[in-house]
Amino acid sequence: MNALNIVKIGGNIIDNPEALSGFIKDFAEMDGYKILVHGGGKEASRLTKDMGLIPQMIDGRRVTDESTIKIVTMVYAGLINKRIISGLQAAGCNSIGLTGADGNSIVASKRSPIPVDYGLVGDINPDNINQDFIKALLRQGITPVFCAIMHDAKGSLLNCNADSVASAIACAMSRMYDKTVLTYCFEQPGVMRDINNADSVIPHINESDFKNLREQGIINHGMIPKIENALNAVNSGKVSKVIIKHAKDLLNNIGTVISQ
Amino acid sequence: MNALNIVKIGGNIIDNPEALSGFIKDFAEMDGYKILVHGGGKEASRLTKDMGLIPQMIDGRRVTDESTIKIVTMVYAGLINKRIISGLQAAGCNSIGLTGADGNSIVASKRSPIPVDYGLVGDINPDNINQDFIKALLRQGITPVFCAIMHDAKGSLLNCNADSVASAIACAMSRMYDKTVLTYCFEQPGVMRDINNADSVIPHINESDFKNLREQGIINHGMIPKIENALNAVNSGKVSKVIIKHAKDLLNNIGTVISQ
Numbered sequence: 001m002n003a004l005n006i007v008k009i010g011g012n013i014i015d016n017p018e019a020l021s022g023f024i025k026d027f028a029e030m031d032g033y034k035i036l037v038h039g040g041g042k043e044a045s046r047l048t049k050d051m052g053l054i055p056q057m058i059d060g061r062r063v064t065d066e067s068t069i070k071i072v073t074m075v076y077a078g079l080i081n082k083r084i085i086s087g088l089q090a091a092g093c094n095s096i097g098l099t100g101a102d103g104n105s106i107v108a109s110k111r112s113p114i115p116v117d118y119g120l121v122g123d124i125n126p127d128n129i130n131q132d133f134i135k136a137l138l139r140q141g142i143t144p145v146f147c148a149i150m151h152d153a154k155g156s157l158l159n160c161n162a163d164s165v166a167s168a169i170a171c172a173m174s175r176m177y178d179k180t181v182l183t184y185c186f187e188q189p190g191v192m193r194d195i196n197n198a199d200s201v202i203p204h205i206n207e208s209d210f211k212n213l214r215e216q217g218i219i220n221h222g223m224i225p226k227i228e229n230a231l232n233a234v235n236s237g238k239v240s241k242v243i244i245k246h247a248k249d250l251l252n253n254i255g256t257v258i259s260q
Numbered sequence: 261m262n263a264l265n266i267v268k269i270g271g272n273i274i275d276n277p278e279a280l281s282g283f284i285k286d287f288a289e290m291d292g293y294k295i296l297v298h299g300g301g302k303e304a305s306r307l308t309k310d311m312g313l314i315p316q317m318i319d320g321r322r323v324t325d326e327s328t329i330k331i332v333t334m335v336y337a338g339l340i341n342k343r344i345i346s347g348l349q350a351a352g353c354n355s356i357g358l359t360g361a362d363g364n365s366i367v368a369s370k371r372s373p374i375p376v377d378y379g380l381v382g383d384i385n386p387d388n389i390n391q392d393f394i395k396a397l398l399r400q401g402i403t404p405v406f407c408a409i410m411h412d413a414k415g416s417l418l419n420c421n422a423d424s425v426a427s428a429i430a431c432a433m434s435r436m437y438d439k440t441v442l443t444y445c446f447e448q449p450g451v452m453r454d455i456n457n458a459d460s461v462i463p464h465i466n467e468s469d470f471k472n473l474r475e476q477g478i479i480n481h482g483m484i485p486k487i488e489n490a491l492n493a494v495n496s497g498k499v500s501k502v503i504i505k506h507a508k509d510l511l512n513n514i515g516t517v518i519s520q
Contacts, residue, residue: 078338086361090415096362101346155350
């Protein structure tokens with residue numbers, strides 16, 4: 001069977017060299033076709049501070065101005081992406097680091113400045129993902145590794161949300177594979193009923209479970225967009241299932257499974 | 261005929277947004293198979309300074325320590341490379357940004373720490389260039405754009421000289437094409453007899469001319485390694501000729517031609 005794994009690795013793992021190194025080894029060992037999407041971590045904020053710049057925020061959310069897009073392009077597309085690629089190569093996984101501009105692989109749309117202008121921030125429609133290019137890499141035995149910097153095809157780079165990038169890639173690529181699994185790896189063992197109890201992982205969530213858990217206040221603020229992205233992938237795309245798990249469990253069959 | 265153009269663009273052009281934008285448009289217009297190699301420019305030094313770091317120098321040459329490789333990876337592989345790629349995409353040239361780690365395209369050897377330890381600096385043997393991968397991109401209509409960050413295939417990134425990278429790529433790829441031309445673009449109209457007279461461009465230089473011009477002191481310090489790289493490409497590889505010219509003349513048939 002023609003199967004594809006898309007794995008998203010979050011910022012907290014990227015900030016921890018030991019955790020990242022363990023994750024890279026595990027990801028290199030995964031069999032079959034696979035794609036990695038990585039988040040940013042704290043390095044961009046550190047660099048902003050080192051450079052004496054003050055992040056612009058609106059309602060607690062960062063505005064991506066010209067200085068910020070420079071910094072995130074340096075950190076995400078340069079430092080973090082190439083650190084992961086050189087690590088994967090050393091672990092025997094032939095991989096290639098990509099922004100959406102590379103190979104014109106993903107075109108994003110700049111988010112409307114109304115009602116809030118977040119600057120150079122983009123959103124992705126799965127129809128604007130160059131599936132043929134990505135599939136050609138996979139067939140050559142090369143694993144694509146995406147950061148969340150995309151382009152508008154008019155010369156501007158745009159900062160995107162890495163969870164949404166992973167979900168959009170999974171939706172688009174699922175049209176070409178019999179089975180597509182999207183895995184969100186982060187620093188918790190899954191979606192938990194009680195954030196302080198690692199044994200409270202909810203093994204399975206579907207659309208109506210999500211509605212209930214949200215109404216009961218069991219699913220917390222940060223987890224909501226992640227599960228929305230996951231449900232979006234299984235509903236609007238042909239993605240078989242989405243798994244939310246701890247990065248150290250990449251190769252283990254545990255975590256929270258989200259399906260229709 | 262199966263022809264390939266390899267173009268190297270230097271740091272002074274990269275530092276000038278107007279010159280870079282003009283160059284990107286011209287490069288996008290070049291017909292046939294082509295590869296771009298870019299240098300670094302002053303952005304890395306500015307960032308080093310902004311971050312309050314002091315560049316380590318030995319005999320006037322920069323030492324690439326851990327902080328420096330981080331900075332050059334951010335600036336060369338991130339900022340500059342992706343700026344060029346998004347510009348090329350906007351100009352209709354499908355391109356992909358690469359370090360040597362991406363697609364395991366180029367493996368460099370860390371330079372010996374004896375007699376001088378320059379740190380994480382690498383040299384490239386044309387035999388360690390993944391010609392098949394590069395050729396597969398070209399055949400898909402994708403133009404590779406290399407920065408001079410390579411890897412050692414053991415997990416370390418290495419800073420290399422962009423002129424040497426261009427020469428090594430030209431040597432390696434020339435084995436697969438009937439005609440390979442390497443063009444070094446910079447901020448002067450070619451190799452000049454008199455650095456202050458733009459009309460003094462030497463139209464043609466071969467190995468014995470170089471020897472004479474060097475003995476006469478006509479070729480200055482900075483130009484010597486560039487011509488050595490050029491002669492290396494036409495002598496040890498199957499590279500047809502090397503052209504040294506102003507970046508604004510990319511599409512014009514002028515400059516200095518170096519051949520056997």
